[in-house]
Amino acid sequence: MIRFTVRSLMLNRIPRLPENQVIELQRRRLQSIVSYAMKHSAFYRRKYQGIDPRNVRLETLEPTSKSELMAHFDQVVTDPNIRRADLERFLDNPANEGSPFLGRYIASHTSGSQGQPMLILQDRRLAELMFGLQMTRGNARKATPIEAARRLISPARLAIVTLKRGFYPSATVFESIPPAARIFMKVLWLSQTDPDVIDRLNTFRPSILTGYAGVLEELSLKAEGGQLRLAPELQQVVNNSEVLTDRARLRIESAFGCHVMNNYATGECTFLSNGCSTDSGAHVNSDWAILEVVDAENRPVPAGTPGSKVFITNLANRTLPFLRYEVGDVVTMATEPCRCGSRLPRVERIDGRTADTFWIQDGAHYRQLISSVFKNAFDYAREVREWQVTQEDRNRFLVRIEVLPGASLDEPHLQRVLHRQLEMYRFRDIVSIRTEVVDRLGPDPKTGKFRRIVSRVGPPSDLEQRLRIDHGHDIARPLSVTNQASRSALPKAPSP
Incomplete structure (x- = not known):
């Protein structure tokens, strides 16, 4: 416990250090992990042949991908006792959870x-590293020796609300809370589907509430309705694993009366960042991880500009090294410092996966319809609690809508804002959209995460189609949008 406490408090010094000191620490750890990987992993020894790990620069390392690491899994891992077949059998058995x-x-x-x-x-x-970072850098209260002593006497009360337990990364993290960390907290782990989840939360009175964005928003509705009563004990709300929209954040903060800390991480690097305690976004733990925001050609993009994907380097995992590991997340880095005082880089926005886009056929070409077209439209539909867009065919969409309790959908208004957004991006007369009001939209039962963007057709699949992708914006024709119930076409809007 003493070791964990001291190391965790030392972690909290890093965000206040000058940037050059953190970069130097990062450089030394990069050299160390690359050296270890080249020595103990046959895959990395071949991939980085000719590179001197003592003088390695990040940009000289070829990126890695999920398919590449999975294809050579037994050669990637650094422990010769690990075999992919054995691991898969282990994960297939729920008794091993x-x-x-x-x-x-x-x-x-x-x-x-x-x-x-x-x-x-x-x-x-x-x-231990992940929870040390969460309890210090990811803590709404300032982490000090006095705060640590206070938590020994009066432990924090952490409520975790997810869909289910299992072998997905966030579940295994909570299953693996270190004994030393448990001294400082009492933990209640619930499933969103538990029939008594609200009663148990009311009884537990958490000081910290963590879950997926969709789960937190669902709970915020219960708080607004008076069924869930967590004030004044609740001091911190943490979103994990799902994209947190601006509307959802405002709704959750209004219901619970505290700032939502929005963590950004992946299963391959669970301690990638911690949510900022004062502003939107999350601070990258750049002493233990490297986040590169790049375009489709792997070139760095400047802060303030959304990338096409990211490269993640985990500087701590020596068992299964992830070096410049490609993840298709659309991330924007902040250009301005935040009010919390941390000097670590801050992710300003996480807009989901690059895969959360649609490919539309326009004559002999294919064009990309980004999910922001729909997100921007629903910013103006304040009676909508949740929405989901499914690409049923190449140019045909279904928009399913759940409205807030006691509200009714202003369908003409929604049609107008959808129409306006689609015209702005010049997709008129190219696609058709129908809307459907449903009682409830929930998470994917397999993953526990809610998917707002679903494509049943995917991107163009063969090389010939990819060569026909058109990046121009010269198409301007009317767009027809129909509703499942009324089947009435949208009124024509004036051209922008």
């Missing part, structure tokens, strides 16, 4: 919602 693989490793896998799942292994000591 909460148990370490080979007696020492935390094992998990990604959801596979974007294709093949990634198998993940990490030493249990990394759980």
Whole structure:
């Protein structure tokens, strides 16, 4: 406990250090992890042949991908006792939930919602690092020795509300809370589907509430309705694993009366960042991880500009090294410092996956319809609690809508704002959209995450189609949008 406390408090010094000191610490740890990977991993020894790890620069390392690491899994891992076949058998058995693989490793896998799942292994000591960072840098209260002593006497009360337990990364993280960290907190882990979830939360009176954005928003409605009563004990709300929209954040903050800290991480690097305690976004823990925001050609993009994807380098995981690991997240880095005083880089926005886009056929070409077209439209539909867009065919969409309790959908208004957004991006007369009001939109039962953007057709699949992708914006024709109930076409809006 003493060791964990001292190390955690030392972690909290880093965000106040000058940037050059953090970069130097990052550089030394990069050299160390690359050296270790080249020595103990046959895959990295071949991939980075000719590179001197003592003088390595990040940009000289070729990126890695999920498909590449999975194809060579047994050569990527640095422990010769690890075999992919054994790990898969371990993960296939629900009885192993909460148990370490080979007696020492935390094992998990990604959801596979974007294709093949990634198998993940990490030493249990990394759980100490993650919780040390969360309890200091990710704490709404200032982490000091006095605060640590106070928590020994009066532990924090952490309520975790997810869809289910299992081998997905966030579940295994909570299953692996280090004993030293548990001294400072009491933990209640609930499923959103538990029939008594509201009663148990009211009884537990958490000081910290964490969950997926969709779950937190659902609970905020219960708080607004008076069924969920967590004030004044609740001091911190933390979003994990799902994109937090601006509307959802405002709704949750209004209902609970406290700032939502929006963590950004992946299963491959669970301690990538911690939500900012004063502003939107999250601070990258750049002493233990490197986040690169790049365009489609792997070129760095400046702060304030959304990237096409990111490269993540985990500087702590020596069992399964992730070096410049490609993730299709659309991320924008902040250009301005925030009020919390941290000097660590801050992610300003996370807009989901690059895969959360639609490819539309326009004559002989294909054009990309970004999800922001729909997100921007629903910013003006304040009676809508949640929405989901499904691409049923190449140019045909279904928009399913859940309205707030006691509200009714202003359909003509929604049609107008949808029409306006689609015209702005010049998709008139190219696609058709129908809307459908449903009682409830919930998370994917397999992953526990809510998907607002679903494509049943995907991007153009063969090389010939990809060569026909058109990036021009010269199309300007009327767009027809119909409603499932009325089947009435949208009124024509004037051209922008």
